[in-house]
Amino acid sequence: MTNMFGTNSITPFIGKRFRYDLFIPVVLTLCLGSCSVQSCYEEIDPMMNTILLESGTGESAKASSLTVKGVTPADTIEFVDAESVSSFSVTLDPSIDKSVFYITLDGISDTAVIFYTRSPHLVSPECGYTFISTITGLMTTHNIIDTLIIDNSNVNLNGEKNLHLFY
Amino acid sequence: MAKRTCICFISLLLIAGTTAVSQDTVTVPLHLKAGFDLSGPIMKMIGSDLTSYGATLSADINSSLAVTAGIRYSTFQTSDYSYDFMSRGTSVAVGPDYNFIKANIAQGKHYAGIGVRYGLSFYSEEATVIRYNNEWGAGESSVPLSKHTGHFLEITPGVRTEIFPGMTIGWNLYLRMLISAGAGKDLKPVWMPGYGAGTSGLTTGAEYYISVTIPYRKIRVIVKPKQKESGDEEELEEGPTQTVTFPTGSGGRL
Numbered sequence: 001m002t003n004m005f006g007t008n009s010i011t012p013f014i015g016k017r018f019r020y021d022l023f024i025p026v027v028l029t030l031c032l033g034s035c036s037v038q039s040c041y042e043e044i045d046p047m048m049n050t051i052l053l054e055s056g057t058g059e060s061a062k063a064s065s066l067t068v069k070g071v072t073p074a075d076t077i078e079f080v081d082a083e084s085v086s087s088f089s090v091t092l093d094p095s096i097d098k099s100v101f102y103i104t105l106d107g108i109s110d111t112a113v114i115f116y117t118r119s120p121h122l123v124s125p126e127c128g129y130t131f132i133s134t135i136t137g138l139m140t141t142h143n144i145i146d147t148l149i150i151d152n153s154n155v156n157l158n159g160e161k162n163l164h165l166f167y
Numbered sequence: 168m169a170k171r172t173c174i175c176f177i178s179l180l181l182i183a184g185t186t187a188v189s190q191d192t193v194t195v196p197l198h199l200k201a202g203f204d205l206s207g208p209i210m211k212m213i214g215s216d217l218t219s220y221g222a223t224l225s226a227d228i229n230s231s232l233a234v235t236a237g238i239r240y241s242t243f244q245t246s247d248y249s250y251d252f253m254s255r256g257t258s259v260a261v262g263p264d265y266n267f268i269k270a271n272i273a274q275g276k277h278y279a280g281i282g283v284r285y286g287l288s289f290y291s292e293e294a295t296v297i298r299y300n301n302e303w304g305a306g307e308s309s310v311p312l313s314k315h316t317g318h319f320l321e322i323t324p325g326v327r328t329e330i331f332p333g334m335t336i337g338w339n340l341y342l343r344m345l346i347s348a349g350a351g352k353d354l355k356p357v358w359m360p361g362y363g364a365g366t367s368g369l370t371t372g373a374e375y376y377i378s379v380t381i382p383y384r385k386i387r388v389i390v391k392p393k394q395k396e397s398g399d400e401e402e403l404e405e406g407p408t409q410t411v412t413f414p415t416g417s418g419g420r421l
Binding site for chain 2: 045071072077079091093094095099119120121122124125127128129130132133
């Protein structure tokens with residue numbers, strides 16, 4: 001019995017031992033089946049990230065006050081209300097290919113319309129699906145905003161900067 | 168006459184080299200095996216979202232090596248709080264199995280070894296409902312039915328034994344490595360038939376097979392090599408014991 005695979009003395013025990021070991025997977029299978037519920041710990045809403053820049057110089061700018069509201073046919077939704085900010089992040093409406101925002105910088109308001117295409121993206125079996133977007137165009141009024149340009153059109157879960165707002 | 172005898176003897180020695188005294192051999196049957204996986208129906212009975220039926224065909228090439236082909240049909244249907252998902256498809260996996268047990272012990276009845284497979288999964292997936300709820304409000308969408316082909320590699324250690332002539336049972340663990348789900352980075356399947364969670368690069372699990380075995384041929388396997396007659400005796404005493412299988416047509420067939 002020095003070597004399981006090399007001697008004949010163990011031969012009579014192999015059958016019994018194997019038959020005993022064969023019950024292990026039944027237990028394993030039951031355990032696997034009972035341990036399958038997991039929770040979602042990931043961020044699943046892609047954010048459109050915008051940085052504020054000083055018009056003319058292109059330097060990073062810090063607004064003393066900023067509010068951003070999303071506009072729906074029925075309501076307006078406040079996304080951002082902050083002071084002394086140099087960037088902001090908002091989600092895009094996953095139900096349509098257009099989102100309208102009221103952006104108020106230092107007390108002066110503008111309207112920005114973002115056009116995009118949506119596609120489903122599986123985050124994980126636990127977290128389910130989200131909608132990532134590709135920005136196809138934008139329009140804005142120019143009360144305080146000088147220019148709003150697309151830096152990176154992919155609005156996904158990677159946290160990349162998408163828009164440059166010059167004012 | 169004495170000269171002829173001498174020439175003949177020398178010729179035999181040359182043909183046989185310097186080996187030819189004693190060797191032990193065993194006769195081992197080679198089998199064809201057809202197996203059915205019991206773990207799929209067991210998982211279904213305990214309430215899994217997965218329905219999976221798997222079968223394998225295996226042919227022994229020699230006492231330690233076999234070629235195995237498996238086929239599996241799976242359907243997966245789940246209703247989560249945020250989505251309803253369905254996938255179904257057929258997967259095939261082909262590759263060799265290597266038995267670590269020596270031929271004189273295994274005798275064609277026992278297996279403890281490891282297999283390697285290349286797998287293909289032909290499947291369709293659909294998210295019939297995607298529910299979302301964020302700052303903009305709640306809503307529903309869907310992902311239409313689409314067909315894909317995925318690839319994976321599988322390493323599968325396991326054991327099997329003959330419970331009575333013509334019938335073996337055994338289990339094997341598997342480690343599957345995804346090569347490609349074939350559905351792009353955004354729509355990886357929640358469950359890829361034959362592989363597992365399509366968002367995971369590695370999946371593990373166990374299968375439990377009951378198989379019918381049919382011996383189709385017997386081979387003679389040397390379990391103790393021939394010992395050299397003279398000159399090299401010292402080397403033989405130190406040399407390792409090897410198991411050698413006669414290839415087909417080399418005289419090993421009985």
